[in-house]
Amino acid sequence: MKIEVRQTVMAGMLGAISIVLAATPIGRVPMPTGQMATIMHIPAILGGILEGPVVGGLVGTIFGLYSFLNPSNPAFANPLVSVLPRILIGITTYYTYRLTKSPYVAAAVGTATNTVGVLTGFVLTGFLPFKAVLAIAVTHGIPELILALLVVGLIHKALKGRYYATSR
Numbered sequence: 001m002k003i004e005v006r007q008t009v010m011a012g013m014l015g016a017i018s019i020v021l022a023a024t025p026i027g028r029v030p031m032p033t034g035q036m037a038t039i040m041h042i043p044a045i046l047g048g049i050l051e052g053p054v055v056g057g058l059v060g061t062i063f064g065l066y067s068f069l070n071p072s073n074p075a076f077a078n079p080l081v082s083v084l085p086r087i088l089i090g091i092t093t094y095y096t097y098r099l100t101k102s103p104y105v106a107a108a109v110g111t112a113t114n115t116v117g118v119l120t121g122f123v124l125t126g127f128l129p130f131k132a133v134l135a136i137a138v139t140h141g142i143p144e145l146i147l148a149l150l151v152v153g154l155i156h157k158a159l160k161g162r163y164y165a166t167s168r
Helices: 004-021 042-051 052-069 084-100 104-122 131-165
Strands: 029-030 036-038
Touching: 004 036, 004 042, 004 052, 036 131, 042 052, 042 104, 042 131, 052 084, 084 104, 104 131
Parallel strands: none
Antiparallel strands: 029 036
8 A cells, every 4th residue: 555745744743743742731631520631642533534544543653652652651551552542543533434424423433442442451451440441431531522523523624625625
């Protein structure tokens, strides 16, 4: 599979945005629940929607490798938790978008891929019990889903006529 220059640039740009979000407080949004919701997965979602599964997967890989090399908790030192779910974000997003043509459904699937993948990794590695993971899914997963729907929907709307006219 040949990757175009535009796709390489998009993967690099969105990967860099993902790292900035992960390395700074910008990537964590305070929620009314008192929790912090992450938006670090959104560049991988956008990569999948805008440029396909390879770019989405590459951006997710960059996000995952950053999480692995700079773990925010000990569980992220395991690539099953930090890297694998992040690679899948852009891939599942792409195929969902291709099937539904809805950036909202694609953003929901990409966010769920991240949340379910990471939390499943927590359980499989023994980092957290299943009951604790369910509580995290509600307190973190729902706010992150709402943020992803808003951000991806707005960016998709902003780019729709401009970006899509010059690509694909």
